Amino acid sequence: MTVVAILALDGVVPFELSVPGQIFGTANEAFGRTHYEVRVCAPGGRVATPTEYGGFHIATDWDLKALTEADTVVIPGHAGFLDAPPATVVAALRAAAGNGARLASVCVGAFTLAATGLLDGHRATTHWQHAGELAHRHPAVDVDGSSLYIDNGPLITSAGVAAALDLCLHLVRRDLGAALAAATARRTVMPLQRDGGQSQFIEHPDPADRDTTLQPLLHWMEAHLHEQLTLDDIARHAAMSVRSLNRHFRTQTGTTPLQWLLRARVHRAQELLETTAIPIERIATETGFGAPSTFRQHFARHTGTSPQAYRAAFRSPSPSSVPAFDRRDRRPGSTTGARWCG
Template identity: 55%
Template structure:
């Protein structure tokens, strides 16, 4: 079983600590078996948390990191606090063995302190991206994305993006169907479009503004149809210009890109659970051309529908 070790240091942010423990701890394989074993590790038995309001007991010490398949670094209340040398050494040793290491929110500062992110693209909470770039100019800091996957090293933006990252890791490990089940358990979308740029500025809502949630559900339910921007705008009772503006403000993307992502999510499910030819899958999810479907699938997922099916079916 895949072991996930979550590192708790003094001043750990409780929600960042709980996110991977809860998400990975509740994830089940398609046969109902648990997908992960989770551990909490720390340099010592107890650590402070919640701005010093309480303490946590960590059952495992740093030596447990050596046996983990994935290590998760939660954010700290003071992300600029020096990281103990023993922690840095343990993380570097785990990385040398090929262990995957992921950070949540400002946990990127802990990972950056090891030097393992040097030469890599990374992200953190948008409030900390400038400081991370200043302290570690050798890291390509991207303030706009929800998470960055470099293969062995992964970083995520604010607390909610930690969930996005964990779902992404489940998808990498076990496929879209298991990831979708984990997302449903967490009551979240399997994959959010757009980046954290949509959260940096928080203008007051327009007086006549309304949530797009009903429209998003309608698009999800009707994405197999040959929908146009005009039809989507008509469903929303808006002009296409107004729809585009509100859609980007609330989702960070456009209506048509959202539509294509819905279609591709359904295609992933069909590729994993049916033997339908790719041409039939393309038609079922609303792509008029199998060629267009293949192009969009590869652009988003970095592989072909057939290769995806071979890797994830069953």
């Protein structure tokens, strides 16, 4: 049994508070048995949400002590995130980390996590509007305001509000594998993986008119991942100049055509590693990397591990064979999550 504790501070954002329970509870349904036990933990057992979000009181049976007994602690944002968190909260979070729990922040919950000092020396993200402030207040943290979430093993941070869904689905994928995560995503009507990071929301929201989007081109690129596509090939299919293609990609996806293609190939390779026994050499060919050495190089750069290690960690088992999440299996500094899968 994996115990998930959600830290509810006064002024907690209701959506961010409820997402972990929704995702992990749905994962239990998809799994066919209870893998996660979700506990909402509040100082004194009672908090209120901000009036601008509907304003209501929450009473819970769990206090800060429950954080130290959890396997995973989720830290949502709250209205007073710019104020220093109470010493008791900082102590409880540090104690949880010391006991082997993984700590995951949502949106401006990164400010609370950063106040513990645990993020020092690590890459982290938060809502793009507050990334500069987080970097200013915590210069020892390498703040990246463009990512939807950043996984440092026992420390995970995510972007604003809806990125709580991305974060929690990512944790389900780490714990239970791609198949169960995909089933959970389908039940919550959410894509398992969103591309483009926060940059697509910062400056240029996607156009409403489908005729002006790159969606048909992206589908074509995904269908031809196995081919050695060049920038000229992509531009020719899109009936655009290379310059226009690059501009449209930056506007709508926040990245370049070739970088998007590379990420799509890595994602496809992850799917094949998780769900099939296809040899590494064949996966390299089917995903357009060509030589296995090239595949291994790009895969390691994007995932922090080798294809072989990734397959060992994430190959989807049958539900009956998935062991309980055991915090004794975690090691500080892990980036692949291989030890987290039992």
